[in-house]
Amino acid sequence: LELDSFVGESHAVLDFLSDYYKDVESYPVQSQVIPGYLKKGCSDYAPDSPEHLEFILDDVRKNIIPGLTHWQSPNFFGYFQANASTAGFLGEMLCTGLNVVGFNWISSPATTELEIVVMDWMGQMLKLPQAFLFSGNGGGVIHGSTCEAILCTLAAARDKALKDIGEDKITKLVVYGSDQTHSALQKAAKLVGISPSNFRPIATSSSADFALSPNDVRMTMEQDLANGLFPLFLCATIGTTATGAVDPLMGLGLVARDYGVWLHVDAAYAGSACICPEFRPYLDGVELCDSISMNPHKWFLTNMDCCCLWLKDTRSLIESLSTNPEFLKNKASESNDVVDFKDWQIALSRRFRSIKLWVVIRRYGVANLRNHVRKDVELAKHFEGLLATDCRFEVVVPRKFALVGFHLKSNPSIYNDDVSKLNRKLLEAVNASGRAFMTHAVVEGTYMLRCAIGTTMTEERHIEGLWKLIQEKADLLALPNDD
Ligand code: PLP
Secondary structure, three states: OOHHHHHHHHHHHHHHHHHHHHHHHHOOOOOOOOOOHHHHHOOOOOOOOOOOHHHHHHHHHHHHHHHOOOOOOOOEEOOOOOOOOHHHHHHHHHHHHHOOOOOOHHHOHHHHHHHHHHHHHHHHHOOOOHHHOOOOOOEEEEEOOHHHHHHHHHHHHHHHHHHHHOHHHHHHEEEEEEOOOOHHHHHHHHHOOOOHHHEEEEOOOHHHOOOOOHHHHHHHHHHHHHOOOEEEEEEEEEOOOOOOOEOOHHHHHHHHHHHOOEEEEEOOOOOHHHHOOOOHHHHOOHHHOOEEEEOHHHHOOOOOOOEEEEEOOHHHHHHHHOOOOHHHOOHHHHHOOOOOHHHHOOOOOOOOHHHHHHHHHHHHHHHHHHHHHHHHHHHHHHHHHHHHOOOOEEEEEOOOOOEEEEEEOOOOOOOOOOHHHHHHHHHHHHHHOOOOEEEEEEEOOEEEEEEEOOOOOOOHHHHHHHHHHHHHHHHHHOOOOOO
């Protein structure tokens, strides 16, 4: 480490980032570059000699910033937000600055012990049953993403089941979700060796707000059993990606219990909201589930990356993922008095993410974290209110959190195109303007725009600006008026 230049260069990067945040609103939200754009701005070979930081930052300014889609822009409403914060950034600085690798307790005791503390804090904030906490009989771990969390959980469920029914039955195991479940589940099923024909995305419908029906799950499992298959794993979602739908944990929990199925809850997005008493009822029934994960890097002011996963049966996870190579053997691990998080995740090495989450929670406090969620929900309500003032538009899916799914209604006297084409054009026009960015979803064959509110710097004026922009672009899509 170049300690002589460490502080000076770090300040230069901080100044750079501070200017970036001051200016971010003025950049086109979606990058306007074309594929391969960067090649021209970069040398073909790595430099032989060191370069000055100021030249590198100059290049970031000239070549990298134009190729960024600005996720921290207050006019970013796409996907689900990855909200950044000062505390999250400071925590990340500590994580990356200390750069310790706590794969087992002995490799850096504080990293493991802080993770245990923070996971219990988070679990308490969500009012998870004691069985999920270290202070009960369970525990939690911080992964980089929900995809990893679901993969590891599914591997644990698979190995636990195969121990009972025999390894040769792997081709008979069945995984269940809904047609709204994130593709993370399908990817995990592929990776743990579930036969593609045994992946069941059960249909949902608008009449049930796109929630998974416990009855449909039960019927599907019955059918699978009748066909000689073994129901293994069910993934419920609190806040689906397309519509923010909520699956009923209580009903699904009873079905999972009847069939001996592992029930995981993917609360990647809306888990953060459940720290508020008014949203916590969505987690009712979690006591019947086996594991639950949520992403503080989406809506909990925690910079990328951070996914919390809790399990009741941590032994199954450890049995599935543990290895014991000679070079890692040590007295503490052999004593069984410590947690070795290498056995709770895919990789050996791991980042000190708990320090970031710890700083976020301590710097804001739970009350402010709740208010942060509530502010975004209020902005979403405001946006819904604006949509209601213009009869050309309709909200497609009832809003539960801060995601609003809406579209321009079909109207042959105003528009030439069918609903899908019309709304695709509207989204393209909004995003091409550079003034805001949204994404889309198709539910029951209906194309809709998704306005996901939650970027840290978004205020009411940005919602109003977005609404003006949408109306402006909708006007331009209308057929010429004959008058
Ligand atoms: N699950 C849900 C409901 C999501 O919305 C997302 C991402 O938006 C994911 C899982 C994937 O999360 P990650 O990127 O952390 O794997």
